Amino acid sequence: MAPRPYAAAKRTLSFADKLFEVNWGLVLLIALIGMAGIAMLYSVAGGQFQPWALRQLGHFTLGLIVLLMAAMIDIRVWMSLAYPAYGVALLLLVAVETIGHIGMGAQRWISVGPMELQPSELMKIALVLALARFLHGKSMEDVSKPLPLAIGLAMIGIPAIFVFLQPNLGTTLIIIMDGCALLFLAGLSWWWIGPTLGAIAASIPLAWQFVLHDYQKARVETFLNPAADALGKGWNITQAKIAIGSGGVAGKGFLEGTQSRLNFLPEKQTDFIWTSFCEEFGFVGALALLILFAVVIFYGVQTAMSARSQFSRLVAMGVVLNFFFYIMINGMMVMGMIPVVGIPMPLLSYGGSAMLTVMLGFGILMSVHIHRQVEIPRHSGGII
Amino acid sequence: MPLFDKKDKSRYATFTRRSVGMGGGMAAVFAVLAGRLYQLQIRDGDQYLEDAEANRVSQRLLAPPRGRIVDRFGVELANNRRNYRVLLVSEQASEGAEHALEQIGKVIHLTDQQKKKVLRDIAANKKFVPVPVAENLTWEDFSRINLHLPYLPGVQPDVGESRDYPFGKEAVHILGYVASVSPKEKAAESDALFSLPGYHTGKRGIEKEFDKPVRGRAGTSRVEVNAYGRIIRELGKDAGEPGDDVYLTIDRQVQQMVASKLGEESAACVVMDVHNGDVIALASTPGFDPNWFNNGLSGAQWRELTTNDHKPLLNKVVGGTYPPGSTFKIALALAAVEAGIATTDYHVTCSGVYNFGGHAFHCWQRKGHGTMDLQQAIQHSCDVFFYETSRRLGIDRIEAAARKLGLGAPTGIELPGERGGLIPSREWKQKTYKWAWQQGDTLSVGIGQGYVTVTPLQLVQMTARVASGKAVSPRIVHSVGGRLMPREAPAKLDFGDEALATVREGLRKVTNEPGGTGFPWRITEPGFEMAGKTGTAQVRVFTREERARGLTKNENLEWKMRDHALFVGYAPVINPRYAIVNIIEHGAIGHPHVVMARDILHFCQQRDPARMPNAYPVTSAAADAPPKKQSQAVPVPPSKAGG
Structure with a gap:
């Protein structure tokens, strides 16, 4: 087939063009969810801007700037940054093992100036970029060949192991699921996928025995039978379910959530913020928020499918899936459907590191959207 | 090399297909989340709301x-x-x-x-x-x-x-x-x-x-x-x-006086209003500070309380039973007059020993009291007189008199742990020992020894009854929460006025006539005189050999073996108001118990709490009003009895 070069692929978009191309509807949607989160942080602090709401507003504003800046960067620049970013993220990940300090019983942060940086968060983005770039150069047949597949799996596996060692089971799961999803989207043969799924199912008992930490096992055990230790380890799940359930149809009203205000909810400002939201705004509010999330994801999938380069498509889907996995794991966790693994609700939960990575992800997604017409040859390195 | 080829196209198609599939999967997950929300918030919402309330409230x-x-x-x-x-x-x-x-x-x-x-x-x-x-x-x-x-x-x-x-x-x-x-x-x-x-x-x-x-x-x-x-x-x-x-009904001032007088002796003392039964003071020593239990008792304190041989935890007034000793002669004397035995001509000669049924029953006065009438016998506490009198009375009449005076049965005071004591009877002995009552048993009972035991509270009740001529019972609680304790006005005591008058005169002589066993410790202030009766309760029976060797002196015995010292009394002699009992366990050396009783009765009359305006939130006209006028119990004027 004759080459069909697109004008847009050659053309360099002006800054004004790019600003115009930004999907402002999506930005508004994200801002809406972010504001809901800040409102909840105001509520769980007992109607106070301190200690969370105001700072989260700062995180969000910073995140918005990051989003727009990332959106302005040409997708081919992102492509060329993919491997270096992966390298840096991996280095940082190793660094937390050595210079990171203990927080929440796990080494997850390193201090970068005044900010606490979570390399595992950065890694999620870096992995998406690097894996997309790697897979961009591989045809469907290549992807299913042992060597490229092995390289792809290694790219997923190495950071996954380091995050797991921190230990951070939730993020490990997201990295693995995200990575595997990209391999799948790149066209990995079902011949690989089927047996692997079988093997995973078979290895769960072994993992239970040898790999999981005691506290991780406790979480699973608690999940399977929360009533057995309702005041101990089952506390979190029990109280979270009470908070959500007691919201009823219409909720208790803003600032009226007793479960969070009276501290029955643990980690109410981070992992369990969604529970407080459900408590105060009820089924109606929670469903509305879920729909907002779904719309964001829909936009993302649409963006991915409208992009004209494999790298862009994979990156977009990777970012969207990352966002989705957060929602899925956190939502299921606080509603007592899976064990507690310590994953925040994106855009809602308090925390600068998570907020920035999510916004960076959306920025790159936006860059894909803006540069959706850009075509990048399979063998191109992405540099303009 | 072309920019794009077939391979690109096919992988784009696959990507799109798989992305749509994933989108569907994601939508399914969202549906699951929504379903779970429905489950928690709508289906089970009410239950969780209850749980939340239970948490919160x-x-x-x-x-x-x-x-x-x-x-x-x-x-x-x-x-x-x-x-x-x-x-x-x-x-x-x-x-x-x-x-x-x-x-x-x-x-x-x-x-x-x-x-x-x-x-x-x-x-x-x-x-x-x-x-x-x-x-x-x-x-x-x-x-x-x-x-x-x-x-x-x-x-x-x-x-x-x-x-x-x-x-x-x-x-x-x-x-x-x-x-x-x-x-x-x-x-x-x-x-x-x-x-x-x-x-x-x-x-x-x-x-x-x-x-x-x-x-x-x-x-x-x-x-x-x-x-x-x-x-x-x-x-x-x-x-x-x-x-x-x-x-x-307690007067704290009198209570303080009583408690301080008893000190650390193993003793019991009650002061009671003879007309209405009000307990003015009630003390059992040694005691303990009840505040200890608030602050948590130390092991040492608890050991001290439980192992002390003076039994500080026991309220001896209601929970201690003692042979009444010579104080029981009051009951005997009343029975004797009532039965027509102790007429004015009735005399018994005391030689110091009374032989009966092959046994020698000794008088405390080894050299004998000589010939005495009833009042003299009370005054001197002559044992031989009462051996003879009790023999004539027989146990049945003695028992009846003791019961009328309230002995051998709980008084019903509002305190826990009250014991009944024992007034023996023929049936009781037959039932308990499967052995018939012997006259020798009667003789022992006649001087308040043998089977008979009473509580100090019963003794003061007896004394109050004799003094007032009314069947009063002690009470210590006036009202609770503004509600009066139910109490009937005491009935007249079932003894003739003559019997009561005679015995009262005998009791007056004990502490007011030379030779009376309590004379050295009398109240001398005119108008405040007391009447009373001393008593000694043997803890240990001396063997013939010990008597022969003259080892009957209490000073020679260890504390636990010494006799109990008893005193009952009332004052004033004319128009009595306060009755007292004072028992010092194993205290039969000197007469500290009589001295204490005298001082307490004296103080009590001077203060006269029964006639002071009380602070009760409610009053009962019948039981509380002090009789301003002479009651029906007319004491014998001293002039007539003195001679």
Whole structure:
């Protein structure tokens, strides 16, 4: 087939063009969810801007700037940054093992100036970029060949192991699921996928025995039978379910959530913020928020499918899936459907590191959207 | 090389297909999340709302103030004071109770014993129950705890109320004390108050007998609490009802005098109003400070209380039974006059020994009293006279007289642990020993020995009955919570006026005529004279050999073997008002018991609490009004009896 070069692929978009191309509807949607989160942080602090709401507003504003800046960067620049970013993220990940300090019983942060940086968060983005770039150069047949597949799996596996060692089971799961999803989207043969799924199912008992930490096992055990230790380890799940359930149809009203205000909810400002939201705004509010999330994801999938380069498509889907996995794991966790693994609700939960990575992800997604017409040859390195 | 080829196209198609598939999967997950929301919020929403309310709303018990116990003039004998204390909720102690105790121990002083007790209490209670760690803290210690509170998870400072007995051990055997609820009490009844941390119930005395009204009714406060149990705000309140105040008939001034007179002797003393039975003072010594039990008794204190051979825990007034000794001769004398035996011509000659049935019954006066009539026999306490008289009376008539005087049966005073004592009868002996009553038994009973035992309270009741001619019974509680204790006006005593007059004159002679066994310790102030009867109760029977060797002196015996010294009396002789009993266990050396009784009766008459305006919230015209006029019990004028 004759080459069909697109004008847009050659053309360099002006800054004004790019600003115009930004999907402002999506930005508004994200801002809406972010504001809901800040409102909840105001509520769980007992109607106070301190200690969370105001700072989260700062995180969000910073995140918005990051989003727009990332959106302005040409997708081919992102492509060329993919491997270096992966390298840096991996280095940082190793660094937390050595210079990171203990927080929440796990080494997850390193201090970068005044900010606490979570390399595992950065890694999620870096992995998406690097894996997309790697897979961009591989045809469907290549992807299913042992060597490229092995390289792809290694790219997923190495950071996954380091995050797991921190230990951070939730993020490990997201990295693995995200990575595997990209391999799948790149066209990995079902011949690989089927047996692997079988093997995973078979290895769960072994993992239970040898790999999981005691506290991780406790979480699973608690999940399977929360009533057995309702005041101990089952506390979190029990109280979270009470908070959500007691919201009823219409909720208790803003600032009226007793479960969070009276501290029955643990980690109410981070992992369990969604529970407080459900408590105060009820089924109606929670469903509305879920729909907002779904719309964001829909936009993302649409963006991915409208992009004209494999790298862009994979990156977009990777970012969207990352966002989705957060929602899925956190939502299921606080509603007592899976064990507690310590994953925040994106855009809602308090925390600068998570907020920035999510916004960076959306920025790159936006860059894909803006540069959706850009075509990048399979063998191109992405540099303009 | 072309920019794009077939391979690109096919992978784009695959990507799109798989992305759509994933989109569907994601939509399915969202549907699951929504479904779960429906499940939790709509299907089970009501149940979870209830759970949330149960979390949020806590029913707090409010301890009602325990009712006060006051004397007849309103002096508080038992009241409540602020109790600054520290509670520990083991469930909230994040690093365990032991660690928490260690931390508390760094702020205030805690002994190892206290710590052990707290750990025991924690083990015995549910994890969320606050357990008292330290009570009755000083303000300084309490402030320090509050200051360090942020570093002491699970620790709750608390201002409660603690029982206080301002006069210590002075009236301990009337009041009793309070202490932690025992497992037995918890099993017997379920008062919501029992679940309060460190709640105390009455254990002895009035505190026990009137525990329920004095407790009051627990109030409740519905409060909103946070997850750490901290109260955020009050939602509703039921104040409960404070405990009832108990008004005693005691006069604290007389009580103090009695308690201080008895000192550390093993003794019992009661002062009673002969007309209405009001107990003016009641003491059993040695006592103990009831406040000890509030603050937690130390092991040493408990050992001292339980092993002391003077039995400080026993209220000897109601719970001690003694042979009445010669005080029993009052009952005999009344029976003898009543039976027509002791007429004015009736004389018995005492040679110091009375031979009966091959046994020699000795008089305390070895050289004999000579020939005496009834009044002289009382005055000198002649044993031989009463051996002969009791032989003539027989046990049946003696028993009947003793019963009329209230001996050998509980008086019904409002104190726990009252014993009945024993007035023997033919049936009783047959039943108990399967052996017929012997006349020799009667002779022993005739001088208040042998099988007969009575409580000090029965003796003072007997004395009051003789003095007033009314069948009065002692009472110590006037009213509870403004409600009068039910009491009937005493009936006339079932003895003839002549018998009573004769015996009273004999009792007057004991302490007013030379040769009377109590004469050296009489009240000399005119108008305040007392009448009475001394008694000695043998603890140990001397063998013939010991008598032969002259070893019958109490001074030669160890304390436990010495005789009990008894005195009953009343005053004034004309128009009596106060009766007294005083028993000193193993105290038959000298006559300290008579001296004490004299001083107490003298003081009591000078003060005359029965005629002072009392502080009772209610009055009963019948029982309380002191008889302004002469009662029907006309005492014999001394002029007639003196000769």
